[in-house]
Amino acid sequence: MLQLNSVSYQKGKSDLIQSVSATVQPGDRLTIFGPNGAGKSTLMRLMAGIIQPSSGTITYDDSLSGKNAIGYIPQQLALFENLTVKEHLRFYQKMIGSKTNPFMNEMIETLQLKDFWNKRIDELSGGMKRKVNLTVGMIQQPKIVFLDEPFVGVDLAAKHDMLNWLNRLNSRGVTIVFVTHDWQVIHELADKMWLMENGDLLHEATVDEVVHDHIELPDTSSALQKMISFHRY
Ligand SMILES: Nc1ncnc2c1ncn2[C@@H]1O[C@H](COP(=O)(O)OP(=O)(O)OP(=O)(O)O)[C@@H](O)[C@H]1O
Ligand SMILES: [Mg+2]
Numbered sequence: 001m002l003q004l005n006s007v008s009y010q011k012g013k014s015d016l017i018q019s020v021s022a023t024v025q026p027g028d029r030l031t032i033f034g035p036n037g038a039g040k041s042t043l044m045r046l047m048a049g050i051i052q053p054s055s056g057t058i059t060y061d062d063s064l065s066g067k068n069a070i071g072y073i074p075q076q077l078a079l080f081e082n083l084t085v086k087e088h089l090r091f092y093q094k095m096i097g098s099k100t101n102p103f104m105n106e107m108i109e110t111l112q113l114k115d116f117w118n119k120r121i122d123e124l125s126g127g128m129k130r131k132v133n134l135t136v137g138m139i140q141q142p143k144i145v146f147l148d149e150p151f152v153g154v155d156l157a158a159k160h161d162m163l164n165w166l167n168r169l170n171s172r173g174v175t176i177v178f179v180t181h182d183w184q185v186i187h188e189l190a191d192k193m194w195l196m197e198n199g200d201l202l203h204e205a206t207v208d209e210v211v212h213d214h215i216e217l218p219d220t221s222s223a224l225q226k227m228i229s230f231h232r233y
Contacts, residue, residue: 001026001063001144001175002047007056009042009199016042018199019056024144026063029170030177031186031207034196035223040179041075041148043196047177048072048146063143068096071142075149075179077133081122085113085132088121089139096140103141110165111135111158126153134162138169145169147178151185163188183231197224 002024009017017039024030024047032040045051047058048070064070079088089108093099108114111131116124121132134150147166151159166189170176180186186193186207193210195203195217202224205215211231217224 001028001061003059004047005057005059007046007053007058009046009051010054016199017046017053020201021056022194022201022204024175024177026175027170027173028175028177028192029190030175030192030194031190032177032179032194032196033186033210033224033227035227038196038224039199040196042199043201044072044146044148044177044179066143068140069143071137071140071145073134073137073145073147073150075152077129079121079129079132079136082120084118084120085124086117088132088136089113092136092139098140104139107135107138107165110168111161127155127158130154131158131162142174144175144177147176149179149181151180151182159185181227186231195221195224195228197221 004020004022007017007020008015020043032043034040042051046053049058050072083091089104093104111134113131113135116128121129124132130150130153134147137147138145151162154162163185166176176189178189190207193205193207194201195205195210202217202221203215209215210228
């Protein structure tokens with residue numbers, strides 16, 4: 001579906017991503033896992049087409065050729081403080097040239113957005129904002145969605161609603177690629193893991209293989225090792 005061929009990304013003199021080659025398959029539930037500064041957000045932005053590789057190529061198959069095929073939910077909230085939730089949805093609907101449709105209605109209902117429908121963003125809690133951030137990034141009904149830490153500060157009930165929605169979409173064929181530091185989310189939303197450190201994709205494995213220590217990482221990856229050992233807590 002999406003293939004990275006020796007993708008590197010430089011900013012100034014630093015190599016943020018170092019020659020990553022990997023493939024995302026249709027229907028994958030994939031998490032990119034690694035310590036702060038590993039390059040996870042940078043790699044997601046490359047795959048979502050927001051930034052371009054300094055070298056190497058990213059190729060997409062025909063299913064991703066439509067302009068609305070890729071969804072991206074950024075780590076930093078991308079919302080207008082003075083607009084209500086309802087106004088956000090109307091605004092983004094206009095941008096994609098779509099009227100309210102069954103997909104949007106289902107999303108609004110599953111994420112229970114009507115509970116704070118007429119509130120302005122600056123009146124919402126952190127978790128509510130994350131739900132709106134998720135909604136506007138998905139409004140065009142993407143085939144693949146990149147979610148960068150979508151659950152930060154979200155309470156367990158809201159997390160449940162969001163996970164439920166994403167897994168339902170995945171069961172209908174939507175490919176999910178996400179970053180989180182939350183093992184509960186990994187267990188509930190991922191099958192595969194890309195283990196990253198210092199801009200390198202060190203290993204690709206299933207969640208089961210990682211959890212059961214059936215992988216070998218280079219000695220340099222002590223931060224990653226510690227993060228993996230936390231799955232037991
Ligand atoms: N615009 C930029 N200019 C220069 N360096 C950058 C820029 N954006 C990110 N970096 C650097 O690139 C590296 C990777 O950053 P990135 O945000 O991709 O990491 P991350 O794995 O998403 O981390 P986190 O878990 O903290 O979100 C870091 O060392 C960061 O300082
Ligand atoms: Mg990040």
